[in-house]
Amino acid sequence: MEWTQAIGGSVARTLPWRRALGVGLIGVLGVGAVLYLLLTGRGRLAMTLVFLELFVAMATVNVRAAILAVFTYLIILGDLRRLLIPVFGWSGTDPLLMVGSVFALVVTAGALVNREIRFDTKLAKWTLVLMAIMVLQIFNPKQGGLMVGLAGAMFLIVPICWFWVGRTYATLAMVRTLLYGLVVPLALVAAAYGTYQVFFGYLPHQQHWLEMNWYAGLGDPNNPAPISLFASNTEYGKFISIGAVLAWAAFLRGNRGAGLLVPPLLIAIALTGSRGPLFFSLAMMVGLWAVLARTTATWVLRGALAAVLAASGLVWSLTQASQLDLDPHVQARLNRQAQEFIHARRGDEEYSSAEKHFTMMLGGYLYPLREPLGLGIGAVTKAAVKFGGRSYNTETHLGNSFVALGLPGGIVYHVVIVLLVLTAFRYWMRTRSLIALALLGVLGVTMANLLAGEAYAVGPLVAFCAGAVDRLALSNRTERDA
Incomplete structure (x- = not known):
């Protein structure tokens, strides 16, 4: 049996003695390499090798269990890196960030060699075309050099490998375990951790990291935004938004206990001070409730009613919250939300960032007129900044697609997103299952962002869910036809 067959399996396989001997020798060499790296002061690289060997070894036995383990690693990676500072120091080019990418590459390569990846849907074919264009864009000289392109590939191309991982290995049981056995529980943990940071500040190891790595996105150094388990406050907000939408989907499909998880997650989202995650969470909750109906007219009516109720409730809640006499650090975050949703302007000072983000996205759409x-x-x-390249970021994946990939690539990317959303929606309409609704929610609350490679956990999760939607929808159609 070939090694690629073993990595593609979902149950334990018996390796022939030659293969077992080879795996054993690789393990021995790996241990030797780890010891050498530790002795030469390259502890983070040694830890990277340990995790990679562990996850790849798991994949040779049970690839789906390995995928779940890697997602657990990616979710806690931000705080893990900070905890290691006293032992191994800090590095802006931390090799631990490569573990998820290398694992996805290895598993995708194994599936390709074993001919388990199929291009038998429109979404799969267009995603392949998109990746081909992205590979060509590695060599675009206008970004500032080959190193910028190669580093950019690690942020944009490699995470899309998770699409193929999801399309090859996702099953209903696995997706349920991933979303409700892993993501929702860890979202609750992350929310509790982040809320603690809002009220009591960073823990010592996080404060040490902050003193070395403060950046403007964290806000006031004396009242930094919560980051919880993640590398950034932005990813933290996105992740707990996914958790809130997943809990809401379970509530809508009859799990009343799941509804109790929604309020604390929404409160944690509000306390981040970031307006986007709160808006998209509420918008997606409205959308999921609306699509429970079976006719277009009812969708519109339910959606309009829910939107009015959600907007009214949000405005009332934030109005009351802004009048509370809380700790100044906490009050500042609630006031920031109130400034966005209750009033866009006060005097000459502009509070809303929506117009700015829309203008930046529009600039991305118009960029092909110049390039x-x-x-x-x-x-x-980040590769452009790190390697001295030409940088232009619209802070939206839709706008960035035209900046990075040009007019042809931007159009292809939009085709992929449209096909993905249609596939997810049709899968829900055919099955009306919890998993279909949950996947629709994940894609909706993240705007189906397949270019979120700098969000080390959320980016792979969205890409995996995109692949899972395509696989499960195809399986459902095949079963219905049979």
């Missing part, structure tokens, strides 16, 4: 072939995939990532 029809785009700047290259590194230009919209």
Whole structure:
């Protein structure tokens, strides 16, 4: 049996003695390499090798269990890196960030060699075309050099490998375990952790990291935004938004206990001070309730009613919250939400950032008028700043697609997103199952962002769910036809 067959399996396989001997030798060499790296002071690289060996070894026995383990690792990765500072120091180019990407590459390569990846849907075919364009954009000289393109590939191309992982290995049972056995519980943990940071401040290891790595996105250094388990406050807000929408989906499908999880998650989202996650969470909750209906007219009526109720409730809640006499650190975050949703302007000072973000996205759509072939995939990532390249980021994946990939690539990316949303919606309409509604919610609350490689857990999760939707929808159609 070939190794690629073993990695593609979902149950334990017996390796022939030659293969078992080879795996054993690789393990011994790996242990030796880890010891060498530790002795030479490269502890983070040693830890990276340990995690990679562990996850790949798991994949040779049970690839689905390995995928779940890797997602657990990615979710806690931000705080894990901070905890290791006293032992191994800090590095802006931390190799621990590569574990998820390398694992996805290895599993995707194994599935390709084993001919388990199929291009038998429109979404799969267009995603393949998109990746081909992205590979070509690695060599776009306008981004500032090959290193910028190669580094950009790690942020944009490699995370999309998770689409193929999801499309090859996702099953109903696995997706249920991932979303409700892993993501929702860890979203609750993350929300509790982040809320603690809002009220009591960072823990010592996080404060140490903050002193070395403060950046403007964290806000006031004396009252930094909560980051919880994650590398950034932005990803933290996105992740607990996913958790809130998943809990809401379960509530809508009859799990009344899941409804109790929604309020604390929404409160944690509000306390981040970030307006986007709160808006998209509420909007997606409205949308999921609306699509429970079976006719278009009822969708519109339910959606309009829910939107009015949600908006009224949000305005009332934030109005009351802004009048509370809470700790100044907490009050500042609630006031920031109130400034966005209750009034966009007060005097000459502009509070709303919606107009700014829309203008930036529009600039991305118009960018092909200046650069029809785009700047290259590194230009919209941290790679451009790190390697001195040309940087232009619209802070939206839709706008960035035209900046990075040019007019042809931007159009292809939009085709992929439209096909993905249609596939998810049709899957829900055919099955009306919890998993279909949950996947629709994940894609909706994240705007089906497949270019979120700098969100080390959320990016792979969204791409995996996109692949899972395509696989499960195809399986459902095949069963119905049979």
